[in-house]
Amino acid sequence: MKYADFKYERIEIKEVQKDFKELINQFLDADSFQKQCSIIDNINKIRDEFISMHILSELRKCLGVDKELYRKECDYYNEAEPIFDGLVCDYYKVLNNSKFKEELVEKFGEQLFKLAEMKEKCVSDNIVVDLQHEKKLVTEYVDLFDSVTREFEGEELGIWDFSTHINSNDRNMRKHAYENETELFKEHEEKMHDLFDRFVKTRHEMALKMGYENFVEMGYARMNRIGYDKDMIAKFRKQIQEYIVPLNSELAKRQSKRLGVDKLKYYDEPVHFLNGNAELKGDPKEMIDKTLKMYRELSNDTNEFFKHMVDKNLFDVEKREGKEEGGFCTFIPKYKAPFIYSVCRGTIDDFVVFTHEAGHAFQFYLCKDYDIPEYCVPPEDVCEIHSKAMEFLTEPWLEDFFGDDADKYMYSLMSTGLSKLAYIAAIDEFQHFVYEKPFATYEERNSHWRELEKKYIPHRDYEENDFLEKGSYWLRQSHVFWGPFYYIDYGLAQITAFNFWHKAQEDREKVWEDYMNVCRVGGSKPFVDVVKLGNLKSPFEDGSIEEIANSIKEYICELEDRLK
């Protein structure tokens, strides 16, 4: 089936409720393990149907198809989803208490039951209204950030439109652009913080109702942190501070030398070379041909995968009137179909879509036949590994896309990855502060954030930008609004991807095999097991990051020499 043949119809939550309840009763009454298995099957069919229609409505809204209609459908699902989540939670409860649990674990593996436990820790009937309220806040967030604009260089720009100018080679231009973008945040600062504060208080209250001291533990459960806790994450951040932060400061010094400036300012950070960052060669159509060639040569599996994506029209990357901004990959379980969404602009980001998002799509493709939905779509800590690692495993094809700029691209990929790690650690620590002290004021949040920047990004210099200097940078990070504690997953994935890259320097074929093993298990194993399966070191282990940091440093200095 091609994408155009996928049918949308609204799934009435009342029907779902009725069917779900009946199946749960049947599950409780079932007198054999086989009967319970077939009920699980039926429950999963209902779940797949609901999730697929929800995803299709969102996708079509983003694509700009019958916008009004699908917007309404999305609003409907936002209301219905917490109820649906509650039903899934009911199912998880009976699953975990099944009299045939031993056999079920034997058949489906432990991970399903662990995931079930996590869900029980963060969803319950008495917080459905709060969850619905939280969903509404997400919509409010999207509307607020999408609606604000400012005139810049004769154009009316939205809040996310400044990036091209901020990445400009012309120092005055990027400074000017950054300042103007800052003004936009300044103008709407109060509204933004008020919204953020409502997010925090809503979550805090939910956590109290669930019997927690604050939202932190509940947030961890929501992110399915299985097999590690906040102390282990703190250990990971500590290693970043010890081995990555000093390396970043050294790279910043080299960067300022390359750019011929006395001191690197905040607006210089995105530009790595005096004559500009790497540029993508060719238009979107050529990109697709080159991507086909890349995945054909990478392996038989990737060849089959990408051909499938092209044949079934499972991506939409064109820039069009009415199509929303964004870049993501999703999975429509009913049709066992991954889908890649982005808006190509002829910049490096277009390439990232075909490596990063295609990494997600590749894993979905490999896991599409798992009967258990939890195993097709892994939690974020695991799924970002597939995408991040793909960005590095496609290294041998960079010349096709970047020509002479391939080394420059690789340099930026590595150094941006390193600085991102430090930034991620700061955001993660910040969110612990936010939810441990839910009644902190805006000023307290800002001053704590500025302290964290000094700890993790000590070379950052905001010059005379008062707004950023007082500590308001974090308002730019969308995840702190809609996805608390999500951000560290990018860090876990980044270090794991660096680990893959490091090992690929010695034996590419072996690393590809390891990567395939990691993708094939999908969500059926927790993060720590997945890392082991990939023959990689756990980022929570002391000493796991030092070796990688040294290897990157050596490589990146060599690259820099070549680029001189």
Ligand code: ZN
């Ligand atoms: Zn991703």
